[in-house]
Amino acid sequence: MVWNEKTKNPFVIEGYVSPDFFCDREKETSLLTRHLTNGCNVTLMAPRRLGKSGLVFNCFNQPEVREVYHCIYVDIYETKNLDEFVCELGKSILAELRPKGRKVWENYLNILSSLKSIISFDINGNPEWSVGIGDITLPDVTLDEIFAYLNNADKPCLVAIDEFQTIVNYPEKTVEASLRKRIQNCHNASFVFAGSKRHLVAQMFTSPSRPFFNSSAIMGLEPIDRIVYFEFANRHLSNIGKAISREAFDFVYDTYQGVTWYIQYVMNMLYTSFSPNSVFVKDDVESVVRDILSQHRFAYQSLMYQLTSKQKQVVMAIAREGKVGALMSQSFLRKYNLGASTVQAAVRTLLDRDFITFDEGVYQLGDLFLAQYLLL
Numbered sequence: 081m082v083w084n085e086k087t088k089n090p091f092v093i094e095g096y097v098s099p100d101f102f103c104d105r106e107k108e109t110s111l112l113t114r115h116l117t118n119g120c121n122v123t124l125m126a127p128r129r130l131g132k133s134g135l136v137f138n139c140f141n142q143p144e145v146r147e148v149y150h151c152i153y154v155d156i157y158e159t160k161n162l163d164e165f166v167c168e169l170g171k172s173i174l175a176e177l178r179p180k181g182r183k184v185w186e187n188y189l190n191i192l193s194s195l196k197s198i199i200s201f202d203i204n205g206n207p208e209w210s211v212g213i214g215d216i217t218l219p220d221v222t223l224d225e226i227f228a229y230l231n232n233a234d235k236p237c238l239v240a241i242d243e244f245q246t247i248v249n250y251p252e253k254t255v256e257a258s259l260r261k262r263i264q265n266c267h268n269a270s271f272v273f274a275g276s277k278r279h280l281v282a283q284m285f286t287s288p289s290r291p292f293f294n295s296s297a298i299m300g301l302e303p304i305d306r307i308v309y310f311e312f313a314n315r316h317l318s319n320i321g322k323a324i325s326r327e328a329f330d331f332v333y334d335t336y337q338g339v340t341w342y343i344q345y346v347m348n349m350l351y352t353s354f355s356p357n358s359v360f361v362k363d364d365v366e367s368v369v370r371d372i373l374s375q376h377r378f379a380y381q382s383l384m385y386q387l388t389s390k391q392k393q394v395v396m397a398i399a400r401e402g403k404v405g406a407l408m409s410q411s412f413l414r415k416y417n418l419g420a421s422t423v424q425a426a427v428r429t430l431l432d433r434d435f436i437t438f439d440e441g442v443y444q445l446g447d448l449f450l451a452q453y454l455l456l
Contacts, residue, residue, distance in 0.1 A: 090316035091348035093341065096137035103312040103340070104304050105135050112139045112272070115297050116238050117148075121263070121271045123244075123285045126301035127439055128276040128446070129341035135301065136240045136272055150237045152176045157243040162252045166219045169241075170195065170226055171209040178206060184234065191229045194222045220258070227262045230269040240272035245280040256284070260291035271296070278439055303338025306330070313347055317360075320351070324360040331362050335369075336448050345372065373453045380453050387435075393418060394426040395445065398436060399454040404443045 092101045112135065115122045126132050133153070140151040154172035159165045170192065177185040185207055189199060200210040216222055230237050247255045263271055273296060275281035285292050310329045317323050324347075336342035349368045350360055357364070384392060397416040398404055406412060407423050427443070430436045437446045445451040 089348055089351050090319065091313075091344050091351055093344045093348050096134055096141070099138065099141065101316075102134060102138050104308045105131065105138060108135055108299065108301065109138050109142070112136070112299065113142050113145060115299075116270045116272070117144060119270055121273070121296035123281060123296045123298045124272055124274040124301070125278045125281050125298065126274075126276065127278070127339065127437070129339050130301050130303065131340040132274045132276070132301060133240075133242055134340070136242075136274065140238065140240075145238065148235065150176055150180075150233055150235050152237060152239045153242065154240070155242040156246050159246055159250075161250050162219045162223075162255055163216045164213070165247065165250070165255070166216050166222050166226070167211055167213075169239075170211065170222065173226065173229070174199075174207060174209050187234065188229050191232070192222070192225050194218060194225055223258075223262065227266050231266045233268060237269040238272070239269055240274060242274045243276060244273040245275040245277045245284065248280055248284070257291040260295065264295070277437075304340060306333050306338070309333065309338075309343065317351065322351075322355075322358060322360060324350070324365075325362070328360055328362045328365045331365055335452075339448065342448055369452070373449060373456065376449055376453060380450055383435075383450070384454075388426075390422045391426045391430060391435075394423055394430065395435060396454060398443055399445055399451045402444065402451070405441055407443055 090101050096102065112122060112124070116139065124132055124135070133155070136153060139145060140149075140153070145151065150173075152172050153176075154169050156165055156168055159168055173188060174185065177188050182205075189196060189207060192199075195211055195215070198211050198215050200208050202208055230239065247259070263269075273281070273285070273292075275284075278300075284290050285294075285296060285298060287293060310324075310326065310333075313329060314323050332343055332346050336346070346365065346368060349372060350364065353364065353368055353371075355364050384395070387395065393416065394407075397412070397418065398407075400416075401412075404412065407427060408420055412418075413420060413423065427436070431438060434446045436443055445454075
């Protein structure tokens, strides 16, 4: 086990450290690796914070991948248009190539001629992505150059695009078709299309009318097995002479619906909390959760302040229900004194701003800590 200052808390909540701190996903890692190393593109669907990016990085860390491919990960969640997509993709490729030496990154920059005058260099002569908003004046040209590099790189490339469904909301209406064409003709790279809004991703890749129809293998993620996660938690707690009771772990797992990030967050805080007992019990977990919600209090107050009174009503109603399948049902509307038009208008805004999610016919708050905070 690699143990240093960065990883002294084994319950990692941001980024990927190593397989030692990555819980399970052995079958999923094996399948994803097999697909990609056989030249098959993959669509990876799962709710946010369930561990899509962690799985991708764990795949990239496999020896048969790490030593053979350029592994590029790009998160486009914050992008609003094609210009920003191209900027993030180009930046991510340079981040992957830069540590591999001048010969490797120089080949990329030579092909990226539309931005060559904008790329800057540090005092050691290493390139820095200094491209800002507005610098990419011809995104289609730059995108052609990026794909020309991927198709002619010194190694085959694996490109994971996280929150891929974001492109649906770009003002440019031909992005899906143009990307599909470029990817189809890029024979030196395989792609992972990861998405958290499963209904949108499913439409993109399973609808015959869409450009990406039947263009990839499709994988879905489920929560990590409860027993496996329980054993993982206790293995790492044993490093400090602690353990967690089955009842306490089940409470964490069930409260957060098996969603990896929340479980990791609670376990991370529990790991550094004070308890005179050698075994953490449910009371210890509840104490840690209270601390977490208290720490988030000001942020959540600010978030709620941004909503209209009607939007707050809808958020509170969904928080109290936990999960709602029929927001327009008379029983739901009467129970919370809401009008159908009010709910419809609020839901559109709340979905757009990710306050709430809609997945497999169910609405719920996008942040499970916020849902708990609102019920205090």
